[in-house]
Amino acid sequence: MPIDWHGFAQLPFTTKPELVEDQSAFPPLGTIATYPRERYLTYHQTSGTTGRPLVVLDTPESWDWWTECWQYIYRAAGVTDRDRLFMAFSFGPFIGFWAAHAAALKLGALGIPGGGLDSKARLHLMASAQATVLLSTPTYALRLAEVARQEDIDLSQLGVHTTIHAGEPGASLPSVRDRIQRAWGAKCFDHAGATEVGAYGYTCDTQTGLHVIESEFIAEVLDPQSGQTVSEGSVGELVLTNLGRVGWPVIRYRTGDLVQMGGCSCPCGRTFQTLPGGLIGRADDLMVVRGINIYPSSIEAIIREFEVDEFRIVRTRQQEMDELFVEVEASTEVANALADAFSQHLAVRIETQTVAPASLPRFELKANRVVDRRGDV
Numbered sequence: 001m002p003i004d005w006h007g008f009a010q011l012p013f014t015t016k017p018e019l020v021e022d023q024s025a026f027p028p029l030g031t032i033a034t035y036p037r038e039r040y041l042t043y044h045q046t047s048g049t050t051g052r053p054l055v056v057l058d059t060p061e062s063w064d065w066w067t068e069c070w071q072y073i074y075r076a077a078g079v080t081d082r083d084r085l086f087m088a089f090s091f092g093p094f095i096g097f098w099a100a101h102a103a104a105l106k107l108g109a110l111g112i113p114g115g116g117l118d119s120k121a122r123l124h125l126m127a128s129a130q131a132t133v134l135l136s137t138p139t140y141a142l143r144l145a146e147v148a149r150q151e152d153i154d155l156s157q158l159g160v161h162t163t164i165h166a167g168e169p170g171a172s173l174p175s176v177r178d179r180i181q182r183a184w185g186a187k188c189f190d191h192a193g194a195t196e197v198g199a200y201g202y203t204c205d206t207q208t209g210l211h212v213i214e215s216e217f218i219a220e221v222l223d224p225q226s227g228q229t230v231s232e233g234s235v236g237e238l239v240l241t242n243l244g245r246v247g248w249p250v251i252r253y254r255t256g257d258l259v260q261m262g263g264c265s266c267p268c269g270r271t272f273q274t275l276p277g278g279l280i281g282r283a284d285d286l287m288v289v290r291g292i293n294i295y296p297s298s299i300e301a302i303i304r305e306f307e308v309d310e311f312r313i314v315r316t317r318q319q320e321m322d323e324l325f326v327e328v329e330a331s332t333e334v335a336n337a338l339a340d341a342f343s344q345h346l347a348v349r350i351e352t353q354t355v356a357p358a359s360l361p362r363f364e365l366k367a368n369r370v371v372d373r374r375g376d377v
């Protein structure tokens with residue numbers, strides 16, 4: 001029977017606040033679970049940085065589906081059963097790379113858990129276990145490179161040929177990707193997933209953004225206001241329906257992630273929907289400075305062209321107007337050059353301030369490099 005897409009587009013959206021409210025009203029799982037509680041196998045929860053954490057459980061079938069989705073990611077990155085995969089991840093209740101680890105074992109590769117260790121210990125474990133693949137946030141891959149420099153460890157000698165990143169948009173930003181590739185002497189791949197829906201996006205060999213695993217997800221890119229599908233080349237919110245997560249289905253889930261609607265042809269030969277440039281930013285990350293729309297990822301893309309170890313975006317308010325400046329661990333010359341580059345690329349002047357080396361926070365999971373001081377007097 002042909003699919004009634006018009007009918008599908010009439011279905012209501014699912015949102016994160018709705019799932020959280022449902023769980024508060026009907027604890028502990030809410031009404032989304034499709035099986036009795038004893039059928040579930042894995043427990044995870046969202047980080048809860050923006051409110052109450054959302055608990056997400058998977059049945060054996062649903063967890064198996066997660067690990068199948070990860071095979072697309074591994075296959076596209078050229079990871080095989082001969083590889084040894086190091087997960088620079090804490091293995092706490094956040095779903096993160098848990099599925100990546102389970103999928104590595106399913107592939108027949110060696111999974112090396114990197115939880116409970118500091119960066120130095122992780123580097124030594126990678127060396128002694130002869131890891132060939134690193135999985136981490138893009139920020140943390142750069143952090144490990146920084147620690148390796150301090151410890152006189154030559155990353156290019158470690159034997160890591162591939163890095164796979166998630167949790168932040170960085171690995172699809174050419175400047176971030178090039179920096180990671182240079183530091184590790186490895187090929188860098190992006191991946192996108194979300195606790196609420198599953199592991200849905202991966203980079204192919206062309207490294208131009210993400211493909212959506214359309215055999216397992218229905219992907220829509222919609223105008224956040226009108227809810228209408230955007231045209232090819234335009235930016236909209238990614239809305240996903242997962243098809244194989246039988247124990248935890250979501251229909252038309254609004255991810256809050258902004259993506260560019262790409263076509264369905266790619267030089268790699270795959271016909272799955274493309275999202276050129278990967279995740280562009282979160283709809284709620286948008287900063288408006290003197291009428292110009294700026295996402296933190298646009299600032300990072302410029303910063304990574306320069307020799308900057310770490311940075312932080314500070315939002316302020318001056319005379320009722322939103323402003324921002326950027327703190328950088330870099331020399332004064334670099335900071336000045338960076339301010340010029342902002343003017344050139346973002347069409348707005350953004351000041352930079354140098355700060356002492358190693359004074360800004362470092363991140364292991366998702367980096368939070370934006371501080372909001374607009375309410376400060």
Ligand SMILES: [Zn+2]
Pocket residue numbers: 204205206211266267268269270
């Ligand atoms: Zn492709």
